[in-house]
Amino acid sequence: MKIVLSFLIVILTTLSLNAQVKQDSIVDKLKFNGVEIDGNIDKFVNKMKTKGFIVKETKDNIVTMLGEFIGKECRLYVIPTPKSKIVCKVAVFFGGGSWESLKREYHNVKDLFSKKYGKSSNEFEFFKDPYYEGDGYELQALKNDKCVYASFYTPKGGAIMVEISGACTVSVSYENSANMDKAKQEREESAMDEI
Template sequence: MKKLLLIVCLLLSCGVVCAQSEHLIFKGLSIDGSKQEFVKELKRQGYVNVQEMGNDDILSGTFIGQDSYVFVGSTPITNIMWKVGVLFKTTYDTWSLIKETYDGLVDVYTQKYGNPVLEQKDFKAPWKEGDGHELIALKSDMCAYKTMFAYAKNGTIIGYIAISMTTACQILIQYEDSINADLLTKEKAQEI
């Protein structure tokens, strides 16, 4: 009986350790490991560095059918991946088009990750949706559209995905790995 109890305890603790070591996935790649390896894998998928921006952390390619920039974020000391951002290159010139694209993305991500944990669709006075000036409000930072999803497995948050509209009338999608976001905080604290 003791052996059975020991085996069950070991299996349960192994399951907890495995769940806590899982990372968020972007384009089939775990948001973990070195930034250089992550970028190398993205390049294998057809992404290219954006030289004119003077930064090797920015790549260009297609993401879910949209011409996009991909930004990679790593921790300052160990250079471990913790975040990936995707900015659609399209600058939307009508509210109906940016809202339709945004709502479509929210639907797709809801199917994959479940209901959002945060949904913000706010206009600050005097602006409001339906007044015909939504893009002006967005450009003036008087409009906030953001939806956030939490990806959890076995009760453990693996990471967050956020979709938002920018003041440049573009759409931004951000993937943040929870384990490595904690590592980022620890490494920043070491620099204080």
């Protein structure tokens, strides 16, 4: 009986550890819409197509797609490293309209990300002179880079920023840290080749 009980404890412990390892590996990989932000850009784009996104254009190695994100129509930009064409960043833009609707959307999205990733690591919500909230010129402040509404999350393997962009939309950008470093290295190598 002791042998059976011991055997059962070993099996349950092993299963528990395997489940934890699988959960940890899921958390270590930064994903957008369930797809890891990594690997060849063409493969990433094809995976986004299976999620309902369609390619609008490709310009300067950046693929622009249209689709749906958190239930809203959006524009998705897929950005690869310059030479190796590995996905290093994705940015999604949606929403628009009045300052009040942008601010409401921003806070709703920020709340969703806080539920998934915990409290933001940094948060900035302010206007720069001569603008202030309530002056009726909030959208002009956005366009003139005089308004900052951004929250940053730092999950393992990358960074996520939720913001009200200068394009008067809400945007969410995901960066794979290792691939962003690779992109910087490839840009520097390219510059050195030109010198």
